Amino acid sequence: MRKLIYGMNLTLDGYVAAAGDDIEWSGPPSPELFQWWLDHEQASGLSLYGRKLWETMSSYWPTGDQQPGATPAEIEFARNWRDTPKVVFSSTIDKVGWNARLVTGDAIAEITRLKDGDGAPMTIGGATLAAAAMRAGLIDEYVIAAHPVLVGGGTPFFTALDGWVNLSLLETRTFPGGVVVTRYETKR
Secondary structure: OOOEEEEEEEEOOOEEEEHHHEOHHHOOOOHHHHHHHHHHHHOOOEEEEEHHHHHHHHOOHHHHHHOOOOOHHHHHHHHHHHHOOEEEEOOOOOOOOOOEEEEOOOHHHHHHHHHOOOOOOEEEEOHHHHHHHHHOOOOOEEEEEEEOOOOOOEEEOOOOOOOOOOEEEEEEEEEHHHEEEEEEEEOO
C-alpha cells in the first residue's frame, strides 16, 4: 500500500491562503526551505492536485528552469515537477498537460485505488482535495511548514472532522525566517 502525504506551507494560524486566495504572506522561501521541499517532492512517486493548486503550479513550473536567475534547486524542481506523474482532480477543467491526467469523477474512490497500489509515496496538495481525503481517513502523513505570520482567515489547512485523529511526531526542523516544518504520522 502506498503512503499518502499532505503537506503545504501555512500561516501560524493555520491557513494555506489568506482571504481572496492570497498567498503573498509566504514570500519566496529561503534556499534551505526550498531545498527541503525539493527533497520531499523527489521522494514522491505521484502528485495529486486539486484544481487551484494545479493552476498555480502549472502556470510556472513547466518552464521554471528557464526563468532568468533560476537557481540550481529551482531548475531541479522544475525538471522533477515535469517528470513526476500527476493526477488532477477537477470537474471544471477539461484538460491537463505536463505528465498529468485528469479525474473528473469520485476523488475518494480514485485516491483509494491509487493507495492500494504499489510504489513510492504520493503527495496530495490543495486544501479542498486534501480535506476530502482527510475526512475519508486516507492521509498517512502531514507535513506542516508553518510561517510566522497571522492572516486571520482564508483557506484552512485542516478541515472539520467527525472524530479525532491521533498523530505521532516524525520530525521538527527550523528554517531561516522562522519557518518551522513538522511532520506527523497518522496512528492507525
